[in-house]
Every structure is written in structure tokens, then in C-alpha cells.
Amino acid sequence: MSEKVEVVLDQICREVGNDRTRLLDILREVQHRFGGVSGEAVDLIAQRLETPRVEIESVVSFYAFLSEKPNGNVVIRICDDIIDRMHGSETVARAFESELGVQMGQATEDGKISLTHTPCIGMCDQAPAALINDVVVTHLSSDTARTIVAELRENHDPTQLVKELGDGNNAHDLVSSMVQNNIRLRGPVILTDFEPGSALKKALAMSPVEVIRNVKTARLRGRGGAGFPTGMKWEFTRAAKADKRYIICNADEGEPGTFKDRVLLTEYPDLLFEGMTIGGYAIGAKEGIVYLRGEYTYLRKFLESVLERRREEGILGRSVCGVEDFDFDIRIQMGAGAYICGEETALISSCEGLRGDPKNRPPFPAQSGYLGYPSSVNNVETLCCTARIMEHGPGWFSSHGTDRSTGTKLLSISGDCKRPGIYEVSLSTSLREILGLAGAEDAQALQVGGPSGQMVGRQEFDKTICYDDFPTGGSMMVFGPQRNLLEVVHAFLEFFVEESCGYCTPCRVGNVLLKQRIEKILDEKGEPADLQYLEELAQTVKMASRCGLGQTSPNPVLSTLKRFRSEYERRVKPATDGRQPGFDLSEAVAQAVNIVGRESTHS
Template structure:
């Protein structure tokens, strides 16, 4: 595919390839306005930018106001109206990465490329940018190059990366040592390490896919919510709202169509525990989402996966398909003819604010990730204006384990006010950075 050039940007023309691709991809999405971010991401990936001419074409094909399309493209950090290099180096500049030497690594990249941060090389091969936390603080300094993660960087590695890419090496070929667990999976093939330092009984113990779901389906939806309430599970995303209460509010809300949204956009600096669940325990949190769907009467679920974790997308989508093939998603789940639930992955595009639930919902709808005033709460009016449960990855994983092992088992761990276990992301000035599962409270 032809990448947009500066001349294309200044003129009124657009390559035939870009025009044809936009028309084809918009048709593939059914011209659904909620898929606008997907369209913009694909155009960016294919052509190096979403040029003004591409914005006009998307607007025409999606039958959306041009201002809405431009608003989305200019909101997300991973989208650009100006051409980017073939390789976009995004070096993390959060506090841990800086402490571990990111500034020196950045100076090396800048010197080797002959450009300052925020610029693109004259040959169009490289763009160099700083980016906020990419969820790799336990293996800093780290960078994203397109969708490939490079960890434990130093000056020598930076020079080698630039040299090999100039000589025609591929990003995939440059990752010759894989991390542990599913980081070495054929659909992941990443150098990222899990760094699980302490395993506990809730998240990091063995799990048989379908075991929790079958127990949930032997109960009524009201009984499932009762068990979540009895466990006293609180949301693991920060606010600590009682999960059973949130599910109950959503179930009781008016509306025939309801949704389950999984917040996999952990953007807080130094946070990476959900990344490890996504990698090593995908069935656990997917099962939790499915149980939530049964409990509230939803048929559709969405995983909002942060753009920084795009390297996990194919693996997660394969896991979702495996669950469909095993009768754990789709129609007639586990032989229950009247229960239908499916899940899709919605990619983010580099917006920290989308970790907030109303911003996340806006982004899933194909809009700018602008937060909304509450009330109404998502349980009343969420995705597409319908009642919606929004929980994070860890919360859904806990919910599945509760249905598998029982609410009393979960409630007997941790403290009276905060039962269960909690994952901690530990990094910075420490000997053993990584993820620790500890009793909560």
C-alpha cells in the first residue's frame, strides 16, 4: 500500500490505494459509527497517517460529519494527520523509565537518527516520540516501535535497533528471545517478561475453562449476583465499588439490550498487573465477563484493550475463538439454549483518559474519549445509551474464581472490608520488580 506523502497532504489528491482501502474497510465494518476508531487505526497503520483527504473519505463512507472524524483522529496520540515514519519509536518517559535511564536512551536514539523528539527522518523511515507509561515499568527503560515492545533498553541496544532497521531487518525478526509463559506463544512472540513474583489462590492458581461458568449457569442470574454480593468483591480498578451491587443495578435497569465492558486500559504510571492477567489468565477474565453477561442479561461484551498492548490482540482473539469452538461463547453456551453471549476486542489508540469508564465508553462508541458527567451512571445509561457493566480485568477474573470456588472461600481471605487477594505492580528502586498477589486489606 502507498503511504501518504507530504505532497498528498498539501494537495487535494489521495492515492487510489487509500481511497479503495477506506471504502472497503468502512463497508467491512457495516459503516457502524461505533467502529470509527477501528477505521482510523487501520488507515493509520496502512498509510502512515490519517490525512485530511482520508478524513474526508472516511466521513463520506461512514456518513458522519467531517468534524466528528477529525475530532477522533486528533484526539488519540497514536493517530496523526501528518505522515509518520515507517517505524514510530515511542520511548516511555514515565518516572520509573526515567529513573532507569530512559533519558540517556532517548539521547542515543536522537543522535543515531539525526532528529529531535517529535520529528521524522527525511527519508520517512523513522519517527521519534516520547510516550507515557506503556505498562512495562518492571522492565524499564522500554519502548514501543510500531506495535513491538522493546524492554531493558540501553544505548547499545538503541544503536543496534536503528542499525538493523536501516539494514532492512523486520521488527519481528529482531525479537529473537521471548519472555516467559504465553509471551512466547506463536501469536505473541514478545520479549516481555511476566515477572510474577508471588502467586496467590485467586488469580494465579490453576483454572479449568468452563468450570466457573457451568456452576454459574446452574444458578439463576439473581443467585449469581447474590454470590458476588456475598463474596463482598469490590472493583479492582481503584474506586472499590461493590461489584455485586453494580451488577444488580445493571440487571434491574430498564432496557432489553445490555452490555459488559472490560476495562483493559490500565494507564496509571507504574501499573502492569492487568497485562499479566491478559497474557497468562485470559480464560479466567473472559469467563468472568461471560458470567457477568448471564447475570445482567447481556448478549455482548467488549474488551477495551489499550493501544500499548496491541501485541496481545491476536492472542486474545484466538482465545475468544477457542472459547466459541468449545461452547463457552456464542449461542447455547454450555448447552443452555436460552443463553447467548459473545465478546469482541476494541483497540484503544493511546489516550490515558480512556481508563476512566465514561471515557472508555465514548471511545468504544467510536468517539473522542471525553468523560461524561454522572449521573446517569453506566449501569443506567452506558454503551450506546444502554445499561452497561464496566469492570477491569482483575475484577472479572475474581468474579470467575468466586463462582468456581464459592463466595465464602473468597470472603475468608484478606480483611473484613476488603476480602480476596490483590495484585500489586511493583517497580522502581527495588530488587524484584514484578507482580505480587497478596491478601487484600
């Protein structure tokens, strides 16, 4: 390793004060500068941080955006979620492969351009999309794939690929992205004008306890999908005895089909930061962390600039709004491509510079979270809602929606619909109304809440998105009558198999077994008993898994078995002579026949 590298690594480590808990930042920077984290780099980092090298290696191997082998200078990551596939991402991928002369997962001969798949990058409303380094390219086709490769070969600079800027802040100098917001429907609560500082000043005029009481009176529930009452979470965090507390914003929007946080971060960063500052005041935190998914790196500089502006305006930093004993600042923690980090305890692990493994609960983060301090982890949209509650009062907030599900909800609608994008609707809106808004009246199924949610059929389209019917983090994937729903289930399981952290067996192994059995049925080799097998195994995985990933990953199987059973039943038939149609003896002995050069004597 050259001296120069050692100097650079020294500098990178020093920038975060050789702090072990900032390992993820260090590794991201090393990856960025050198295209990979080599064994030598691992050694050097381990020395600087006084940490066993195996810990560094285990972090590098965990995150999709970190690699030991150097990637090309340009890494093309094609989004591979089901919505992108429905819009032709596989054709696009083939076009990239043939233009580059490589297969998925390989780099070009000169080592300059790598090609790979990535799970949902939050662009389902403008699919097929890809990440090229940090640059998002949308609405891909095999034609654009060819042009992109030609240009990259020329200049190796993905930023040059952006010809037309998107709307709103996507065109901001610090964003300069072709991403479109696709805001289709603005509701009264979130997607309206906001004056930075207005909500915060009202909050600071109250005592922290009063702020929490207002959030409770508004009956706000978490918008990430689980629906835990936000006021209660803040109260628990405030009540925990400690010298420090943290408020953490979960902006690791990884649930396939969700992209509402992308739009909030682009257009309403002040609303979010204000919500965090209010939360910090309420729970008694001096520091907030925004955990921003690696896929949204293109928004980072812009968000940093908004934070800086807020510091200059005196609404962030020391003595916020002139309140002497309230110092509060926010830092952005970048993720590195791991769905599991959207789970709050895994997110905390990741903030601490560890693998994104979930932690055991209890203790809950409100008692012992980031670095062992009480922490409140809230969704982007939830924090935006808390700012609105301060701005307009809890009574106004709870006048929207239903009694038990107050306020509005941002939906990310994609798939087989005429108008994919963001919709802010009341929590009392029915699925049928939502499909009508998006132009998807002929939908055969709606996946509510992403792969970990529920697949719902026509007979239940009159139910609503309130917390009692179909609570959702906002992902709404529409599947038209032409879609094979079992293929959708299969794609979801592939996703979970890939994203399972591997810590607990039910999730690591169970999801693979579920996927294999779905494959058997899709190949028309299934038998009726397979349905019972799927049901039992799915229940086991749900019950025995350690965190939310495994506890929800069997949902695509269970919800389709419940609501679309005929899709399974028409593909399975009872085995004749008790033989399994999935087993083909001549196929199984083919290798041996090849090796020894004689035919099987059995049939």
C-alpha cells in the same frame, strides 16, 4: 489521492458496516495502512459514514496513536514515565536521537523512522522500555538503542528485533514478545491453575440473581482502584429497564506503574473471558467488550485466538454451555493511546467511536452506558475474581483478606527495588511487608495507586492496602532515599497535563498552574506562601473537575505536602523586600535589549 487508497478506505469502512460507532477501528486501520489519517482520508471516511468531517478530525486529533501527518513506517515510542526515567530512559532517548539524527517528535529525513515519547506502556518492571510500532522492546540501554536503529535501517521490520522470547505465553506464536511476566508471588485466588469452563458451568447452574447474590456475599469490590462493590454494580445494571445490556472489561491499564492486567491478559485470558461471560449472564447481556489499550496491541491476535477457541468449545457464542437462551459473545475494542479512556465514561465514549471525553454522571453507566444501554464496566482483575467466586464459592473468597476488603490483590511493583514484578497478596498486607517482598527495605517513599494515588512515607508503612487504609489499583512505585520527591511530583503533573482531555477548565488549566508552581519551588525560587497556594489550588482542581482525572491529579501535590512537607519547606525562603525571587528583570528585558540595542536603565 490515488484510486487504490479510495478502494482500501472503502473496504476498511465496509468491514465494520460503515458504522459510525466503529470509527476508532476504522481510523486505527487507516493509520496502520497509510502511516497517518490524511485530510483526503478524513473526507472519504466522512462520506462513507455520513458524518461531518470535523467529527472525524476531532477524533484523530484526540488519540496519541492517530496522526494527521504521516508517521514513518516505523514509529519508536520511548516510554517516559518516572520509573523508566529512573532506569535511564532519558539516556536511551538521547542515544536514539543521535543515532537517527533527529529530535524527539521528528522523523528521519527519508521519512521512514519517527521518534517520540509516550506515557507509561505498562513495562515498568522491565524499564526502560519502548514501543516500536506494536512491538515492545524492554531493558533498553544506549547500546541496544544503537543496535536497534542499525537493524531498523536495514529491514524496517520491528518484529525482527525480538531475539529472545519472554516466559509463558509471551513465547506463544501469536504473541512472540520479549516481555517477561515477572510473576514473583502467586497467591491462592487469582494466579493459580484454571480449567476453562469450570467456573462458568457452576454459574450457569444458578439463576442470574443467585450469581449476583454470590458476588455480593463474597463482598468483592472493584479492583481498578475505586473499590465499588461489584455485585451492586451488576445488580443496578440488571435492574435497569432496556432491551440490551453490555458488560465491558476495562483493560485500558494506563495508570503509570501498573502492569498486572498485562500479565492477566497474557496468562489468564480464559479466567477473564469466563468472568465476563458470567457477568453477561448475571446482568442479562448478550455482548461483552474488552477495551484493550493500544499499547497492548501485541496481545490482540492471541486474545482473539482464545476467544475463537472458546467459541469452538461452546463456552462462548450461541447457547453458551448448551444453555438455550444464553447467547454471549465478546469483541475486542482497541484503544489508541489515551490515559483518560481508563475512566469508565471516557472508555464508553471511545468504544462508541468518539473522542475519549468523559460523560456527565448521572446517569451512571449502569443506567445508560454504551450506546445508551445499561452497561457494567469492570476491571480485568475484578472479572477474574468473579470467575473464582463461582469456582470456589463466596465463603472461600471472603476467607481471604479482611472483613471489609475480601480476596487478594495483584500488585505491580516497580522502581527502586530488587525484585520488580507482580505479587498477589492478601488485602491485609502492610506496605512494609510489600517493600520487604520486593527488596526495597530502604525506600523513602512508596507511591500507592500510581500518580493519582498517594505518596506514603516511612511513618505509615505499617498501614495496609485494604480499602480503609490505602486502596490501590495495584501500582506500587518505590522511591529510594536518593530520589528527589518533588521531581517525582513534577513528572506526575507533566503526565496529567499531557493526558487531560481539556474539556473542563479546572483540570486543563489548574494542572498547568500546579506544575509551574512546583517548577518554581524546584528552581529554589519559591516562597513560603507558595505552599498555601498549592494547597488551595489543588483543592479547587479536585473539587471542580468533571471526571476522575482532575479529581485525583492534584494528589501527588497534596500527599507530598502532607507527608513530605520538609521537602518543600527546605526549598522555599521568604522573599526579601517583598520581591518575588522567581522574577528576574534583566532576563525579562533581554529580548527587548536585543531588539532595540540599548541596555535597561533599571536594575
